[in-house]
Amino acid sequence: MSTIERVELDAVIFGGGAAGLWSLDALHRAGYRVLLLEAGDLGSGQTIASQGIIHGGLKYTLTGLLTPSARAIRDMPGRWRRCLAGEDEPRLSRTRLRGHYCHLWRSQSFRSRLAMLGARAGLQVAPVPLDPDERPAVLRRCPGTVARLDEQVIEPASFIEDLANPHRERILQIDCANGLEFLTTGPGEVELVRLINPDSGSAVDLAPRRVILLAGGGNASLREQLGLSAERAQSRPLHMILARGTLPTLNAHCVDGTSTRLTITTTRDARSRDVWQIGGRIAERGVKLDPDRLVHEAVREIRATLPEVDLTGTQWTTYRVDRAESAAQGVRPDSIGVVEEGNVLTGWPTKLALVPMLADEVLRVTRAGLSADHEQDAASIDSALRDWPRPRVALPPWETISTWITVDSAEPV
Numbered sequence: 001m002s003t004i005e006r007v008e009l010d011a012v013i014f015g016g017g018a019a020g021l022w023s024l025d026a027l028h029r030a031g032y033r034v035l036l037l038e039a040g041d042l043g044s045g046q047t048i049a050s051q052g053i054i055h056g057g058l059k060y061t062l063t064g065l066l067t068p069s070a071r072a073i074r075d076m077p078g079r080w081r082r083c084l085a086g087e088d089e090p091r092l093s094r095t096r097l098r099g100h101y102c103h104l105w106r107s108q109s110f111r112s113r114l115a116m117l118g119a120r121a122g123l124q125v126a127p128v129p130l131d132p133d134e135r136p137a138v139l140r141r142c143p144g145t146v147a148r149l150d151e152q153v154i155e156p157a158s159f160i161e162d163l164a165n166p167h168r169e170r171i172l173q174i175d176c177a178n179g180l181e182f183l184t185t186g187p188g189e190v191e192l193v194r195l196i197n198p199d200s201g202s203a204v205d206l207a208p209r210r211v212i213l214l215a216g217g218g219n220a221s222l223r224e225q226l227g228l229s230a231e232r233a234q235s236r237p238l239h240m241i242l243a244r245g246t247l248p249t250l251n252a253h254c255v256d257g258t259s260t261r262l263t264i265t266t267t268r269d270a271r272s273r274d275v276w277q278i279g280g281r282i283a284e285r286g287v288k289l290d291p292d293r294l295v296h297e298a299v300r301e302i303r304a305t306l307p308e309v310d311l312t313g314t315q316w317t318t319y320r321v322d323r324a325e326s327a328a329q330g331v332r333p334d335s336i337g338v339v340e341e342g343n344v345l346t347g348w349p350t351k352l353a354l355v356p357m358l359a360d361e362v363l364r365v366t367r368a369g370l371s372a373d374h375e376q377d378a379a380s381i382d383s384a385l386r387d388w389p390r391p392r393v394a395l396p397p398w399e400t401i402s403t404w405i406t407v408d409s410a411e412p413v
C-alpha cells in the first residue's frame with residue numbers, strides 16, 4: 001500500500017488572483033512555508049476582467065466629503081507606484097502600464113462641477129485641472145473642466161504574470177470538484193487538505209497551520225465546505241462593455257453628479273487593435289439589459305460625452321462579471337474585508353488598489369500565530385510537489401469573446 005506524502009506548511013492560500021498572489025509573496029518573503037492553490041487560471045474572475053486603475057479615492061469623494069472609503073484607499077497609489085517602479089516589494093517592474101495617470105472630464109450638470117471641486121479635498125491624489133493644450137486630443141474641446149489624476153492604470157495580465165513568476169514552484173493547479181478534500185475538526189478548524197494531482201492521480205496531504213481563502217467568488221463555497229457561513233460574502237454584478245478597432249487612447253472617468261457616468265480604459269488586443277473597456281455607472285445599470293441593448297446604450301453615451309470620437313467600423317460586445325466582497329448589505333464595503341475563524345482566514349480586497357493593504361493584514365494575522373522558518377521551505381515543497389501541474393495566466397475577456405457587433409456609420413445602432 002503506498003503512503004500519502006505529507007507536507008507540513010505554515011499556510012495554504014486558495015485563489016491566485018491579485019489578493020492571493022500578493023499575499024503569497026508577502027508570506028514567502030516573511031519566511032513562511034506557504035503554497036497557493038488555484039482552481040482555474042490565475043486571475044480568472046475579477047483581476048483579469050478589471051480596468052486596472054490604481055484608485056486613490058477620487059471616486060469616493062464626489063459627494064464632497066472625505067468618506068471612509070476614500071480614507072482607506074488614499075495611500076495606495078504611492079505604494080503601487082514604488083512597486084511598479086521596482087523600488088519596493090513586490091517588485092513589479094515588468095508589469096505593463098496602460099497609463100501613467102487617468103483623466104477626468106465632466107458632464108454639463110452643476111452638480112458635476114461641485115463634485116469636481118469636492119473631490120480635491122483631503123486626497124493624496126487630487127485632480128489637477130488642465131489647460132486645453134495640456135489635455136488629450138479627444139478631450140481638448142470638452143466644454144467643462146478636464147483634470148489629470150495621478151492614478152496609474154495597469155495591464156492586469158502582465159501584473160498577474162509579474163507577481164506569479166517568482167513563485168511558480170509554490171503555485172499548484174487543483175481540481176476542486178474531484179481533487180480536493182478537507183479534514184476538519186470543527187467549523188473553521190482545518191487539519192489536512194488532501195489534493196489529487198490532476199495529471200498523475202496521486203494524492204498529497206497538506207498540513208497547514210493556517211488556511212487563507214482569497215478566492216474571490218470562490219470564497220463562499222470554500223467557506224461552506226469548511227463549515228463556515230457563506231453569508232459573510234456578497235457578490236455585486238457588473239455588465240461591462242468592450243469596443244475595439246481604431247480608437248483614441250483614453251484612461252478616464254466622466255463625472256456626472258456624484259458618480260462616474262463612464263470609466264474608459266484603453267488597451268491593445270493580440271491583433272494590435274485598440275480596445276476600450278467601459279465601466280462605471282453604465283455597467284451597474286447595464287446588469288438589467290441584454291448585450292445588444294447595452295451596446296446600443298454605450299454607443300449613445302460615448303456619442304453624448306465624447307462627440308469627437310469617430311466610432312465608424314468599431315466593434316462592440318459586453319461581458320458580465322461579479323464583484324466578490326465581504327457582506328455589506330449589498331453596497332460596496334468601505335475597505336478590505338477580513339474574517340478570522342478557527343485557523344481559517346477569509347479575505348476580500350474590495351478593490352485591486354487595496355490588495356497591498358489586504359496582504360499586510362494577512363501577514364499580520366499569520367504572524368500573530370506563527371513563527372518564521374524559511375530554511376525548510378524549499379526542501380519540503382520541492383520533493384513532494386515538483387511535478388505538479390502549474391496554472392497559466394487567464395486570458396482577458398476581449399481575447400475570449402467571439403460575438404461582436406459592428407457600428408457601421410454615425411447612425412444609431
Ligand SMILES: Cc1cc2nc3c(=O)[nH]c(=O)nc-3n(C[C@H](O)[C@H](O)[C@H](O)COP(=O)(O)OP(=O)(O)OC[C@H]3O[C@@H](n4cnc5c(N)ncnc54)[C@H](O)[C@@H]3O)c2cc1C
Pocket residue numbers: 014015016017018019020037038039040041042043044045046047048049050051052053054055176214215216217218219222238240279321322323324348349350351352353354
Ligand atoms: C469589471 C471590474 C473592473 C474592476 N476595475 C477595478 C479597477 O479599475 N481598480 C480597482 O482597484 N479595482 C477594480 N475592480 C475590483 C478588483 O478587480 C478586485 O477587487 C480584485 O481583482 C479582486 O482580486 P481577488 O484576488 O480577490 O479575486 P479574483 O481576481 O476574482 O481571483 C480569485 C481567484 O481565485 C480562484 N478560485 C476561485 N475559486 C477557487 C477555489 N475553490 N480554489 C482555488 N482557487 C479558486 C479564481 O480562479 C481566481 O484566480 C474591478 C472589478 C471588476 C469586476
